[in-house]
Amino acid sequence: MIPRLIRRLAVLLLAPLAALATTGALAARDISIGLQAAITSMDPHYHNLSPNNSMMQHVFEGLIRRDENQKLVPGLAVSWRAVDDLTWEFKLRKNVRFHDGTPFTAEDVAFTLKRVPNVPNSPSSFATFTKPIVDVKIVDPHTIIFKTSTPHVLLPSDLASVMIVSRLHGEKAATEDYNSGKACIGTGPYKYVEFVPNQRVVLKANYGYWGGEEPWDKLTFKILTNAAARVAALLSGDVQMIENVPTSDIAKMEKDKNLSVVSKVSNRVIYVHLNQSTEKSPPFVFDKSGKPMEKNPFRDVRVRKALSMAVNRDAIVDRVMEKKAVSAAQLLPDIFYGTSKKLKPTKFDPEGAKKLLAEAGYPNGFAMTLHGPAGRYINDDKVIQALAQFYSRIGIDTKVETFPASVYFTRATNLEFGYMLLGWGTESGEQASAMRSLLATRDPAKGMGVNNRGRYTNPAFDKLLEQALVTMDDKKREGLIQQAAEMVMGEVGLIPLHYEVSTWAAAKGFKYTPRTDQYTLATSLKPSK
Amino acid sequence: MLCPDANIRNMTEYIIRRLMQSGLVLVAMSVLVFAGVYAIGNPVELLVNPMADEAERARVIASLGLDRPLWEQYLTFFKGALTGDLGKSFVFNVPAVGLILQKLPATIELAFCAMFIAILFGIPLGLWAGLRPDSIPGKAIMAGSILGFSLPTFWVGLLLIMFFSVQLGWLPSNGRGDTVNVFGFEVSFLTADGLSHLFMPALNLALFKLSLIIRLTRAGTREALLQDYVKFARAKGLKASRVVGVHVLKNIMIPIVTVIGLEFGSVIAFAIVTESIFAWPGTGKLLIDSITSLDRPVIVAYLMIIVTLFIVINLVVDILYSVLDPRVRLGQAQGQGGH
Numbered sequence: 001m002i003p004r005l006i007r008r009l010a011v012l013l014l015a016p017l018a019a020l021a022t023t024g025a026l027a028a029r030d031i032s033i034g035l036q037a038a039i040t041s042m043d044p045h046y047h048n049l050s051p052n053n054s055m056m057q058h059v060f061e062g063l064i065r066r067d068e069n070q071k072l073v074p075g076l077a078v079s080w081r082a083v084d085d086l087t088w089e090f091k092l093r094k095n096v097r098f099h100d101g102t103p104f105t106a107e108d109v110a111f112t113l114k115r116v117p118n119v120p121n122s123p124s125s126f127a128t129f130t131k132p133i134v135d136v137k138i139v140d141p142h143t144i145i146f147k148t149s150t151p152h153v154l155l156p157s158d159l160a161s162v163m164i165v166s167r168l169h170g171e172k173a174a175t176e177d178y179n180s181g182k183a184c185i186g187t188g189p190y191k192y193v194e195f196v197p198n199q200r201v202v203l204k205a206n207y208g209y210w211g212g213e214e215p216w217d218k219l220t221f222k223i224l225t226n227a228a229a230r231v232a233a234l235l236s237g238d239v240q241m242i243e244n245v246p247t248s249d250i251a252k253m254e255k256d257k258n259l260s261v262v263s264k265v266s267n268r269v270i271y272v273h274l275n276q277s278t279e280k281s282p283p284f285v286f287d288k289s290g291k292p293m294e295k296n297p298f299r300d301v302r303v304r305k306a307l308s309m310a311v312n313r314d315a316i317v318d319r320v321m322e323k324k325a326v327s328a329a330q331l332l333p334d335i336f337y338g339t340s341k342k343l344k345p346t347k348f349d350p351e352g353a354k355k356l357l358a359e360a361g362y363p364n365g366f367a368m369t370l371h372g373p374a375g376r377y378i379n380d381d382k383v384i385q386a387l388a389q390f391y392s393r394i395g396i397d398t399k400v401e402t403f404p405a406s407v408y409f410t411r412a413t414n415l416e417f418g419y420m421l422l423g424w425g426t427e428s429g430e431q432a433s434a435m436r437s438l439l440a441t442r443d444p445a446k447g448m449g450v451n452n453r454g455r456y457t458n459p460a461f462d463k464l465l466e467q468a469l470v471t472m473d474d475k476k477r478e479g480l481i482q483q484a485a486e487m488v489m490g491e492v493g494l495i496p497l498h499y500e501v502s503t504w505a506a507a508k509g510f511k512y513t514p515r516t517d518q519y520t521l522a523t524s525l526k527p528s529k
Numbered sequence: 530m531l532c533p534d535a536n537i538r539n540m541t542e543y544i545i546r547r548l549m550q551s552g553l554v555l556v557a558m559s560v561l562v563f564a565g566v567y568a569i570g571n572p573v574e575l576l577v578n579p580m581a582d583e584a585e586r587a588r589v590i591a592s593l594g595l596d597r598p599l600w601e602q603y604l605t606f607f608k609g610a611l612t613g614d615l616g617k618s619f620v621f622n623v624p625a626v627g628l629i630l631q632k633l634p635a636t637i638e639l640a641f642c643a644m645f646i647a648i649l650f651g652i653p654l655g656l657w658a659g660l661r662p663d664s665i666p667g668k669a670i671m672a673g674s675i676l677g678f679s680l681p682t683f684w685v686g687l688l689l690i691m692f693f694s695v696q697l698g699w700l701p702s703n704g705r706g707d708t709v710n711v712f713g714f715e716v717s718f719l720t721a722d723g724l725s726h727l728f729m730p731a732l733n734l735a736l737f738k739l740s741l742i743i744r745l746t747r748a749g750t751r752e753a754l755l756q757d758y759v760k761f762a763r764a765k766g767l768k769a770s771r772v773v774g775v776h777v778l779k780n781i782m783i784p785i786v787t788v789i790g791l792e793f794g795s796v797i798a799f800a801i802v803t804e805s806i807f808a809w810p811g812t813g814k815l816l817i818d819s820i821t822s823l824d825r826p827v828i829v830a831y832l833m834i835i836v837t838l839f840i841v842i843n844l845v846v847d848i849l850y851s852v853l854d855p856r857v858r859l860g861q862a863q864g865q866g867g868h
Contacts, residue, residue: 405575
């Protein structure tokens, strides 16, 4: 409690300032939201980056939308179907207007697909999603046909990531015109007002929105990168909601009656890649005397299994993550498409792990350095320390080294480490794309194994996965993906640890529907009754 | 004694020499930063969405010019720099200098306010503590200054927020508030809302400098009081206020001005902690974000601007010396300054 004298002094000194500050109070339909990461652009095709994509959902819409569980639902398209293996037909929504009043038609869709691969200086383009489409045919203003050169089952999922822009405003527009608001004209529930890089984004309601009116007139997204500052802003009423509540504050905030804290398992898995690229010892893996070994232990499935069994996932979830995580058995929680219910998190069994190591020819273990990023994933530095302790218990000598993300990922991609802690968020919401990137035999030209930093390879698994990727029938495909997942997880192609849980906290009177894609959307925030 | 003409010529010569040295410093620094950031890591790893395939990666690398050898990248940068173009931000795709200049007024305003608070309270409090070192207020001031030194900025900042924003609800916890355009710069100290946003971060940033100035002033005062000229002034029967205000104060100002000058630069360059706690939209925050995303053009441009700023401040400080103390001549000052 504050001593009375100090309080009185403070009143004398600061009352005038306070009186001035309250004049700027917000109207009830104007809300502010505290975001963790900066938005780099208001051009929906400039930078494929999660915070940007989340922001764009307010101003623009895709043909297909993802609901809070990342299931595909109609957006600007009312329906879609595969006419044959190489042809897709999309029926577009009628009576949709852009913010300037012009109607939305198939011309805008065709223009968007043309613009996406041609945004100058884009640091990460959306062309990945549009590349499979080789031809676009406009049948009538509300019907459009896409042709692909090979069967591409992920087309609807890919198109959910592409925001449709207005042809009228987009044709001569550069990224700067979207940032300034001149061309930032979409069909979404909110309109552009202001964009100040690294600081804030202001939007106002689009009252003529086809999906019905939103409960808010004006949105202010503030960039509050510091976690403690974000919490303070919520507690002091400067913002009505924040994302990514620091795990250490969650318990306390859950008890606060003036706040509502919601959380949901996310599409991000934290896992370990074991470097299998070398015949001999990979970097930072030695025998007990510190000498490189003749054989790469990670190429032995028994060693990989042992390293998975040695980890007490429940303890990591309970202690390190303060229960805001879920033990993982595959690359996505089993509410997602293509995940297998048969896969369960590997049981903690240090004795079994020791036995397996002995069978594999390492009765006394070996020595390795565990590498990971610091500050990229929730509590990443603590997770890796816990891992090191688990391995010490089964006789492996461990060292831990962490780096800032800027250093770590470059070196991990160059395969400069042996044991790598990593994370993967599956934006498409289906397991095939995650396995394709992380576990398929590396063949960048074909887009296979692009992020397979462990260089795990298994031709049988590749075949199954490739077959799944061209199977148009949803049920059949899911069966194939599940089969592939069971195969690769049985071989410990990588070691899944846990799925991150994302958390939001809102002030009293607000209710947020949490999402698996970690997006923070004002459209999911409603007044609570 | 030099004649005034010679003094001015001396000064011009001195300034020209200093500017030439500064140019060399800038070039050396840009090479170091360029190579340093290059050695940290590959920005493409952080920019490109991990889902992207190899072709997309190659396209980005080429479009940022990262496919060329480092020396070639540096030459391109150097040529641009000669015409005032320090390159475009990798992340935002806008000129780096523009990005920094957009944020710099906020940082400079914060730094000015912090230094203003530090000087306004630091010199009088330091004088008091120096004149009456054994009194209770004198001891309290010194104890307070120890706290100001030793409490970590981020902790004090959070405490201020907890007290004024969360408990009392008087002051906003973050941001800059309403701004007014003065000579093309957005400033917030002229609006009520802006002032309420400015108060806490400025105070937080000022605490350390305040303690520093208190200690310097006190030490200087105590030393000056023992000097013959003070004793003589007293013996002559001058009023205490004149002895302190003119004879003591003027003589202790040189070290204080030096430190204020140096600290002002560091306040601008390193307001990072305060800026991120109060979400103050200044350059410190921009720099941290740029380092974490390896946005090399912004990092290089930022450091170039800051180094220039330090050079200018030091030059001003040296000129101030010669105004404050006629015995100091600029031609000779360079050896002693240690800049």
